[in-house]
Amino acid sequence: MSIEQITPVDNTIEIRWSDGQKSKYHNIWLRDNCHCSSCYYPLTKQRLLNSSTIDLNIKTKSITPKNDEIEIVWDNDHTSIYDTDWLRIHSYNPKLVPIEDKLKNAKEILKQELWQVKDIENNLPQVDYNTVMQSSDETDQEEAIKDWSLKIWKYGFCLINNVPINPKDTEKLCEKLNYIRPTHYGGFWDFTSDLSKADTAYTNFDISNHTDGTYWSNSPGLQLFHLLYHDGKGGTTSLVDAFKCAEIFKKNHPESYEIFTNIPVPAHSAGEPKVCIQPDIPQPIFKLDHHGKLIQVRWNQSDRSTMDYWEQPEDVLKFYQAIKDWCSIITSSENELWHQMKPGQCLIFDNWRVFHSRSEFTGERRLCGAYLERDDFVSRLKLLTLGRDVVLDSI
Missing domain, CATH: 3.60.130.10 (Clavaminate synthase-like)
Known part of the structure; x- marks a missing residue:
């Protein structure tokens, strides 16, 4: 599923998908689910990041679509990359029926x-x-x-x-x-x-x-x-x-x-x-x-x-x-x-x-x-x- 548009809204990011549906994600949820090597250990599939250290009001510095991924640079200069299929599957606001x-x-x-x-x-x-x-x-x-x-x-x-x-x-x-x-x-x-x-x-x-x-x-x-x-x-x-x-x-x-x-x-x-x-x-x-x-x-x-x-x-x-x-x-x-x-x-x-x-x-x-x-x-x-x-x- 491809992305039509990405819009920052307060402390959230709204994605409009190519089928017309929309998903909204909290910034803190996205930051908590960063799968970079410093936040997530791919060998064991376990989180390394201590969630309590994330600022509740964390902001985005930039959001860049790249092929089937989205790159987000946060206001503390940490970079996270999210697979678009993964975002679609884990949409929670609203919960989308997987297609x-x-x-x-x-x-x-x-x-x-x-x-x-x-x-x-x-x-x-x-x-x-x-x-x-x-x-x-x-x-x-x-x-x-x-x-x-x-x-x-x-x-x-x-x-x-x-x-x-x-x-x-x-x-x-x-x-x-x-x-x-x-x-x-x-x-x-x-x-x-x-x-x-x-x-x-x-x-x-x-x-x-x-x-x-x-x-x-x-x-x-x-x-x-x-x-x-x-x-x-x-x-x-x-x-x-x-x-x-x-x-x-x-x-x-x-x-x-x-x-x-x-x-x-x-x-x-x-x-x-x-x-x-x-x-x-x-x-x-x-x-x-x-x-x-x-x-x-x-x-x-x-x-x-x-x-x-x-x-x-x-x-x-x-x-x-x-x-x-x-x-x-x-x-x-x-x-x-x-x-x-x-x-x-x-x-x-x-x-x-x-x-x-x-x-x-x-x-x-x-x-x-x-x-x-x-x-x-x-x-x-x-x-x-x-x-x-x-x-x-x-x-």
Whole structure:
């Protein structure tokens, strides 16, 4: 996008773009975002400038357009150069809808596909273990990791086929995607229904739809399971796209939706004698970004603590009505996808988006798996699918 005109206005600079739109930037904001070698370390992409040292009323001495850049000399004789694409992308007054092709493509590539059972039951997202394990970042042959990551992101889960029935190989699969997150359950788990940990996951009980780790301030981003052995019946897993269900919930029960976005819900993990984990602050079931977009669902009836604080006592009945409305949606046959896990096939899912459950079972059942951090996963996803230049433009 080219620039038609640049006009200093008080302590701001106004740019008129070739498409007729205008952007206004404060001088101090521009000075703070100077990327010269004395203000910014390009190797680490970190700011070197101490923002508190900038004069709030800093003035421009000169403004010079140069090809696809703008050179500004400030009243203290410091020179800053700004890329015009960068200025356009980071316009904040007003916030412009990016129209550059690379940003439009990025939005399309990372578009999540919300689903109900009918949309996905005959075409489950799957990848092959051997293809994934043969990929190498040293030779830029990461297409298999890219494909795997995109399927997890788009659909909220993915199956991995032809996995050796050996926990060590499953652990290597986890590490191929990202770092394993250690918790009080350990790093990589290998467990049966022997209550070696005081949690219902270590029993043969029926476990309803939920997300893990509502008792952590930062719930696990991804979770991977591999059923290594089962000589009994039951133990079927269900998956639910909670984002799709929230869409239905908001449409059909708007008041209940608001309750889930506003009422903080305390949670705990306290089964182990030396453990009583609680988040720093209770958090709502629906976590929204600053645009009001749903980015996380924290739902676990088993781990909910006693709710004895209510700003409005009348919210008590509204909250329990919201639970009824919500459960009628997430347990509907339209939304609950049942899948029988089997040795040799792993399941990985987005723990911020997709619920999982397990039916009661008989016999001996052995699983292994791990948690993986969401931020690390999203970082790798973006770098693989969008490219480093586009990612860096956004920061």
